[in-house]
Amino acid sequence: MTRRQCTGEYKIKPIKKQVRALLGYPYPARIPREVFVEQWVGISTDEFHRAKDADVKYMRNRHPLIDLGWSRTDCIRYLSSLDLTDTPKSSCLGCPFHGNAQWRHIRDTSPEEWADVVEFDAAIRQGNARANAGGNPLLGEAFLHRSRVPLADAPIDHVTAAELAALQQELGSDDYVAVLEEGVPDGCSPWACRGDADTLARDDFGLAT
Ligand code: SF4
Structure with a gap:
């Protein structure tokens, strides 16, 4: 992150x-x-x-x-x-805290919004344009989905073994399965941001x- x-x-x-x-x-x-x-x-x-x-x-x-x-x-x-x-x-469409269920919901119910988030995901690959212009390029690539696969191809219908292992290490509890599927539990507002x-x-x- x-x-x-x-x-x-x-x-x-x-x-x-x-x-x-x-x-x-x-x-x-x-x-x-x-x-x-x-x-x-x-x-x-x-x-x-x-x-x-x-x-x-x-x-x-x-x-x-x-x-x-x-x-x-x-x-x-x-x-x-x-x-x-x-x-x-409440959350932004292209929130990196979404779980697979939220990504599937966008994909399966709103093709226009899905196209929007797929485009947004592609646009952030090299990081923040202003930071890049200022000589602070991103080391690596940015992705919206935890698998670090472009959203259009990301495994949102199933959880990969690599994702499970990474999140298990990060959280150290059984919460990781729920987070992968449902995303973080809280909504987001300007003065109570998820992040x-x-x-x-x-x-x-x-x-x-
Ligand atoms: S953390 Fe909050 S502000 Fe940031 S993308 Fe997610 S919903 Fe939007």
């Missing part, structure tokens, strides 16, 4: 840009202390440790599910009452003023 910048690049940076635009203070204008937006983030009580403050004063995070005392089970019960039983975990890449945003993008 390389350094993760996905949440910073694809979520926090555009959200901050849009919030600044909505407030009428595009970067690098200084925002008065009393001017801010309230942002609601859907962290449930069983993952309260992922609830964090925003890293800028012009955004204040609220966690309404925690305020309500709702767990993941409460959320599922509520969604079921609205006939929304198939609501998936904890959110902490990079402040330093990397100069948007935290």
